[in-house]
Each structure stands twice: as C-alpha cells, then as structure tokens.
Amino acid sequence: MSSQNSVPVLETVGLSVHFGGHQAVQDVSCRFVRDTVTAIVGPNGAGKTTYFNLISGQLPQTAGDVLLDGQSVRGWSASKRARAGLGRAFQLTQLFPRLSVADNLRLVVQARHGHGFRFWQPASSLTQVDADVEHLLQRIDLAERAQVPAGQLSHGGQRRLEVGIMLALDPAVMMFDEPTAGMSADEAPVVLELIQTIRQEGGKTILLVEHKMDVIRSLADRIVVLDQGQLIADGKPAEVMAMASVRQAYLGESVVTEAAKS
Amino acid sequence: MFQALRDTLPSNRWIRALLLIIVVGIVLTPWLFEGTRALDTAARLSIFIVLAASYDLLLGYTGVVSFAHALFFGIGAYSVAIAFDQFAPGFGVMAMAILAGLSVSLVVAFVMGLVSLRVKTIFYAMITLAVASAATVLVSQFYHLTGGEDGLTYRLPRVLTPAFRPFDDPLFGVRLTGKLFNFYTVIFVAILLFLLMVRIVASPFGRVLKALRENDFRAEAIGYNTLVYRTTATLLSAAFATLAGVLMAIWLRYTGPDSVLSLDIMIDVLLMVVIGGMGTLYGAIIGATVLLLAQMYLQTLMGSTQDVLGGWPILANLFDPNRWLLWLGLLFIASVYFFPQGIVGRFSHPRATEAEAEVRT
Ligand SMILES: Nc1ncnc2c1ncn2[C@@H]1O[C@H](COP(=O)(O)OP(=O)(O)OP(=O)(O)O)[C@@H](O)[C@H]1O
C-alpha cells in the first residue's frame, strides 16, 4: 500500500461527534489514499454511518477535522463537499421517489456538469446529459425501467439506483454505506461487480461499510474497525481479521471461522 | 419555446383540449361573449392564472409552503396604484412603479427566505402568514398613502381607458376602445408571463426544483445548494406574483385590500393550485377557471336552477342562491376527493416521458 508516501485524498483528524452525552464517533484519525478500497466494519451502532455523515457534511463535528486533498472542509455544506468530490450512497436509500429513474440520474449528471442554474434552455435539449444517463441506465441494469418513478422500483432496483447515483456523480471519494443491504442473493452481485469495476478502472478512493466478510475479502484492500465510535484496528484484511481485539469487539465466531478457512 | 411546451404539456388529449378552449375563450372574449362582466371575468381569470401558476412554482414544484403569496400580488398592485394616485398617469410612472414594486417584493422575499427557508415547512409557513397579516395592518395604518380599507381609485394613461376611442367603426361588431386595448395588454402580458414560467420549469433549473420537493436531503448530497435554489425559487415566484398584481391594478383601476391583499385571495390561489394539480403549472389554468367561474356564476346558475325546481320546495330551497358558498364548498371537497393530485395531475404524464419510452423500445 502507498498510504505512507503519498498525500491522502481524504483524511480525518481526531474526528468526533457526540449526541448529548453519547459519544457516537470519538477521535477518529484515518487516512485514505487513491486506488484503495477501505472496508469500514464494526457492530451495529458502532458509528460507521455517523462517521460518513461527518465526512460528507450531513452532520457537523463537535471536534476534529476532515481534510480533502490536504485542505480542511470545515464549515462546508454537504452540497459544497459533494461538488468537491465527496460522494455518498446511503444506507437508507435516498432517491427522488416520484421522479422517473432516468430523471433521478439526469439530476445527478446535470449537477456534475453544473447546469442547475440554467433557466432558459429546455432541460431535454441537454443531449450530453441524456447520453450519459443512457449509459448509466445500462450499467445499473435499469434501462427497461427508465420511465418508472423511482419509488416504484423493487428494493433491489432502488439500491441499484442508489449506486447509480454515485456512478453518475463520479466523485473522487466514494462512500458506500452497506450497498447490498437487504438485497437478495442474486441481486447483490450486480452491485458488487459495479464497485469492482469502479475499483479496476482506478483513480478513486473508495470507502465501503459492509458486514459480509466474503464481500470484504473480495473487494477490500484494507479494513478499518470501528467500535463504540473508536477506531480499534486498521490494516490488511487478513491481519485485521486475525486480531484478537477485533474478534472480541465484532467479528465473532462466524468470521473467525471464515478467516481460518481462507 | 415549442420544445419547452412539448416537454411540459399534459399528455392527456382532453386536458389539452380543455386548456385550448380556456385560452381561446379568454383571448376571444370580446367577440364571443356580450357585456362587461364577461370581459372582466376573462381579464381576472388571466391574471389569476399567472398568480396561481407562480404559486405552483413554489408550492407544487419546490415544495415550499408559503402564505405570503398574496402579499407579493398586493405589492405589485399597490405600487402601481400609489404611483398613479400620487403622480400624473403616464407610462414612465408606470415603469418606475413596476420596478419599485419588483424591488420591494424581491427584498421582502429574500429577507423572509434568509430568516426561515433553512427550515422548510411549518416554520416558514408561519413566518409568511405573520408577514402577510402584518402587511394588511400596515396598509390600513398608512391610509393616507394606501387609502386604507377603502383602497385607491386612480386614473390610467388615457389609451387604457374606455374614453379612448381611436376608431369610429367597430371591428366585427366590437368597439375598439382603450378598454379593449387595456384588456389585450393584460392578456398579452399574462400569456407572456405564463410562457416564461413554462420555460423555467422545463429548464435544468426547473428540474432541480422538483428534486428539492422530492428529497432535499438527496439534492444537497449530489451538490445542489438547496438554500440557494429554494431562495431563488421564492424570488422568482414573488416576482411573477408582483407582475400579476401590476396587471390587476391596471385592469381594475382600483386597488384595495380585498381585491389584492386579503387572506381570501391567498386561499383562492391555494385552491386553484390544488384543484388544478400541484406541480403541473397548467393546473393553474384549469384550477383558476373552475374557481373563478364558480365564484362568478354559481349564484346565477343556482338562481335559475331554483326557478326550474319551483314545484319542489325542498329542492328549490337547497338551490337558493344564498347557499352558493355551501355548494362551492361541496365542489372543493368533491374535487379534492376525486382528484387528490388535481385535475391535471390526475390525467397526465409529461409527454416527453412517453416519447422517450417509445424511443427505447
Ligand atoms: N442524529 C442522531 N442523533 C442521536 N443519536 C444518533 C444520531 N445518529 C446516530 N446516532 C447514534 O449514534 C450511534 C452510531 O450510529 P450509526 O448509525 O453511525 O451506527 P452504524 O455503525 O452505522 O450502525 P449500523 O451498522 O446499524 O448501520 C448509534 O448509537 C445511534 O443511535
């Protein structure tokens, strides 16, 4: 791994937040470099989603800082961070439910191109946007459902669209929060292959919250373990899975046996 | 323009036909219907269509609930009224009054937005309601300027008044007076304003407004500064309402709290948008027509129904013209019950969607 010698794309420094007395994320310092998929794992309520929210600006931190390309993004709104290259796919699907699948993607592509403040030109004449959307629809396998309101898609379809929005935004940093949660066994691979493809195309910094160990093993270059808001382990998958503290905190029997098998 | 219309027009043929009938009916009113009452209804209708459409921009497209929309309508009307009351009527004065009205509206909308648009729904609604009521109090307090409860009656530039008669011969039986010129000025500007709004909702910006309505959290997360977009929508909508108010002041030659500022107007506009269909823009045309015609002619209609039913006292009593508000209420309830998405919303999908579906298969 090149994390030691190159400037990290994303870095959190002593990042913390508490809700009332509850310390949800506590002094998390971590660096993320390009062309790396980092799996973020931890038990339910460990603070993984909250950590993402702090990075992408949905939630203000109570202490610490987030650096993007070495620059602090303190005080930036979520939209400014998104424009700067911090992309989110949410654990709880966040779509525009009554707009068509195609329009959901068009909105993202037009955001990326910075077309939002055009009042005069008909939106339908943005041919480049439509071409991009056409391509994206193929990639997430929703071309047939392009005109369906997003809210009427199956759960799996909605999850694919959630990932499609990330693809459409094409940010430098991609944060996936349990992208396959609730998907059936035959639906999940579509999403995982998409992430695999993004990874192979290169140039991205990917953070992935995931519970399934086989997924982590096949996708992740590195594992970071959060427990009760704290970073308790960080390293190569095999190393981390072998650590006693990690097993105790989270991984439990199933993973230990899986790790032993591999 | 045609592209924007194609993209936004409801696909349903009957709705389209209805829209066409209404628009043609308004434009040809002087030739189609007798009397000043019809002319007055048509002019008011075109103005209320602009007002309702501008409210739809906010409520239906952006999902912002405001009760201050009549306030901007009032600002537009009063700026023209006060100017014509204070100065000799002329087009220069009118232009200055319009600019002044627009500036005041934009400042008020901007301040209201800054204070409260961060929180989208109920708090903003309350603030707007408070500001709107404060405005009606202000109008009656500053009666030496505004005419108070009585309002202002003023003179217009001569070409816009019935006294102006450039031609002796009528055209196809209609006298060409300044009144007619006034009428067509109002209609022409109203159509222009409506088409401008069509352009806006069909634009990439219009698309973002719908995204805010659907899920502003997601809109923010893909890089749209929701506060800026919502404020811009508020400003645009206020500007259109102001211009509608200007038209009202020009048409009526009178401006008072009841004609442009009251909560009744706000409720009417709300009903027009809801009946016509939120987030459709064209719904404003149908909603305004239904409501205005009901308000203007329901009493007459009930009167004649009562005469017909003279033999059955109970039924006749039910159709007593004094009960027209009851029937209007029933009409609303029925329309909201049967068309919860509004008339246009119930019967349409944007045509572009269908066209693309065809391309794809
Ligand atoms: N906005 C909030 N207000 C109060 N408490 C919160 C808020 N958001 C999260 N929490 C709390 O912070 C803790 C961390 O939650 P978080 O959602 O980050 O966990 P997670 O690791 O993503 O869990 P999961 O695996 O279930 O998704 C939880 O105890 C949660 O209840």
Ligand SMILES: [Mg+2]
């Ligand atoms: Mg979570």
